Amino acid sequence: MSYVVWRVVVRQWGIFCSVSMMLTIISIDATAESNPKIYRWKDKNGHWVYSDIPKPGSKEVKLHSNILTMPSIDTKVLASQSDTTPTITYQAKITSPENEQTIRDNSGSVYVTGSVEPRFTQGLSVQLYLNGEATGPKQSNAQFSLRNIHRGEHALVLKVFNQKGQVVAQSNEHKFYLHRNTVNN
Secondary structure, rough: OOOHHOOOHHHHHHHHHHHHHHHHHHHHHHHHHOOOEEEEEEEOOOOEEOOOOOOOEEEEEOOOOOOOOOOOOOOOOHHHHHHOOOOOOEEEEEEHHHHHHHEOOOOOHHHEEEEOOOOOOOHHHHHEEEEEEEOOEEEEOOOOOOOOOOOOEEEEEEEOOOOOOOOOOOOOOOEEEOOOOOOOO
């Protein structure tokens, strides 16, 4: 072994021994502190005084245990509180177009607006259905633009989903009629 390597090994061994000795001293000191002696005596006014330093005429107080025990917690109380949490009932409705409204648009564009009560919360999403088919992916607001809708009678339904993808509210079916002009040749 070279001198430099040997010197590093000796230094590391010295650090290890110092740390080991320090931990031993701390553990001995902690053990002594965990069982202190307590003394009591009466002061000049007749009140009991307790201390870890003995005074003339004091008597040592015998401690039986330094282990504290706590009664177990009644968890039934906690379970019943979570059961009483009110569940929120959401309501969805389509506000535009009005039910059985006639819309005249030659491009076939229809703008749909819905509402959710109580107010929309984080984690909820809505999806619009036209004639039983989803018009697009779920979204976080209740405004929809439908394009190139064919003329005739159509049915709209608005569904509200929670974070788990479960339907928590659904509007009543809403009908509208789309009129588009045709060009005859």
